Amino acid sequence: MSTGARFRLSDLRLPVVGAPMAGGPSTPALAAAVTGAGGLGFLAAGYRPVDRLAADVEEVRGRTDGPFGVNLFVPDPAAGHPGADLRRAVEDYRRALAPEAERLGAELPAVDPADDDAWAEKLELVERLRVPVVSFTFGLPPQEVLSRLAAAGCTTAVTVASVPEAVDSARAGADLLVVQGPEAGGHRGTHRVDAVPGEEPLPALLGAVRAAVDVPLVAAGGIASARDAAALLDAGAAAVQVGTLLLRTPEAGTSAPYREALASGRYSGTAVTRAFSGRCARGLRNGFLERYTHMAPAAYPQVNQLTKPLRAAAARAGDPEAIALWAGTGSAAAREAPAAEVVRELVAGRSAR
Numbered sequence: 233m234s235t236g237a238r239f240r241l242s243d244l245r246l247p248v249v250g251a252p253m254a255g256g257p258s259t260p261a262l263a264a265a266v267t268g269a270g271g272l273g274f275l276a277a278g279y280r281p282v283d284r285l286a287a288d289v290e291e292v293r294g295r296t297d298g299p300f301g302v303n304l305f306v307p308d309p310a311a312g313h314p315g316a317d318l319r320r321a322v323e324d325y326r327r328a329l330a331p332e333a334e335r336l337g338a339e340l341p342a343v344d345p346a347d348d349d350a351w352a353e354k355l356e357l358v359e360r361l362r363v364p365v366v367s368f369t370f371g372l373p374p375q376e377v378l379s380r381l382a383a384a385g386c387t388t389a390v391t392v393a394s395v396p397e398a399v400d401s402a403r404a405g406a407d408l409l410v411v412q413g414p415e416a417g418g419h420r421g422t423h424r425v426d427a428v429p430g431e432e433p434l435p436a437l438l439g440a441v442r443a444a445v446d447v448p449l450v451a452a453g454g455i456a457s458a459r460d461a462a463a464l465l466d467a468g469a470a471a472v473q474v475g476t477l478l479l480r481t482p483e484a485g486t487s488a489p490y491r492e493a494l495a496s497g498r499y500s501g502t503a504v505t506r507a508f509s510g511r512c513a514r515g516l517r518n519g520f521l522e523r524y525t526h527m528a529p530a531a532y533p534q535v536n537q538l539t540k541p542l543r544a545a546a547a548r549a550g551d552p553e554a555i556a557l558w559a560g561t562g563s564a565a566a567r568e569a570p571a572a573e574v575v576r577e578l579v580a581g582r583s584a585r
């Protein structure tokens with residue numbers, strides 16, 4: 233049962249959320265640094281084994297007394313039973329990836345469409361540990377999950393990429409919505425794998441969502457400056473969420489080739505692709521993205537499973553051309569500076585409302 237008040241965005245000293253970033257960049261040190269600066273730091277549960285996630289939560293609590301969040305990937309119950317067309321599309325993609333696997337000296341694995349990233353165990357963990365904020369992406373969890381977490385004292389947040397997703401999530405009882413625009417680095421949080429995410433820029437999407445629902449909104453996607461942040465806060469966001477801007481901070485777990493790619497400025501911007509995971513995500517336009525975007529099927533988690541050994545081999549070799557270099561449209565603004573400095577500068581002169 234709940235002890236004490238649940239977290240509210242107005243509890244923050246600064247209206248900044250450090251985006252959860254699965255796959256390495258999110259670390260307890262980064263979450264604690266964002267929280268320590270007055271914002272809301274996040275851990276990413278996606279792809280993370282449950283025992284490691286539990287240790288991460290403990291480490292954040294050892295580093296800060298302030299609020300923090302854990303983000304979970306919501307599995308699609310239908311994903312475990314792909315139709316014949318989707319199964320064929322995955323096998324076609326496997327064949328297309330074979331030369332890449334050979335080049336990298338990696339094996340393409342069997343896929344398991346029913347893999348739900350230990351959903352039930354992770355939910356049980358965040359509830360038991362009474363994580364202050366539990367956010368979700370890739371879907372809207374069942375209403376009873378949101379109410380169970382609220383009863384345990386957790387504040388819940390759901391990522392939305394469209395007005396209908398926002399309306400459904402508010403109706404289901406989400407305490408906060410993370411409104412994610414097309415500029416965002418990493419995966420779009422569309423509630424369906426095969427959804428074609430909208431192109432409406434974040435300020436317009438935020439305005440449309442604000443007109444449709446009455447819950448506090450966190451604006452995310454391509455926020456690269458204090459001016460961007462101020463415009464969104466003035467337009468009614470209760471806080472802004474940044475991911476890409478934190479990738480080069482020393483506290484982030486971003487790999488060396490990924491950092492180098494961001495710093496180099498040698499890529500011609502970012503693009504949205506299903507090539508790495510089967511879900512739409514924005515990243516720097518490296519060789520893999522350019523070669524495979526046009527043929528990748530909307531199959532998650534299968535495509536993610538297929539490319540995992542390729543990405544791992546490329547990372548081991550320090551080769552940025554076949555790793556997922558997730559980044560938003562503001563990637564050029566990411567700089568090597570302490571996370572607390574990045575957070576403070578983003579909202580210099582403002583406080584949370």
Ligand SMILES: Cc1cc2nc3c(=O)[nH]c(=O)nc-3n(C[C@H](O)[C@H](O)[C@H](O)COP(=O)(O)O)c2cc1C
Nearest residue numbers: 251253254369416417418453454474475476558560
């Ligand atoms: C490397 C990386 C990993 C990400 N992983 C997650 C994740 O695990 N869960 C999630 O909800 N969002 C994830 N995102 C998206 C962020 O929550 C957020 O929407 C995005 O970073 C905002 O856009 P920006 O990167 O331009 O600031 C990720 C983003 C990046 C750049």
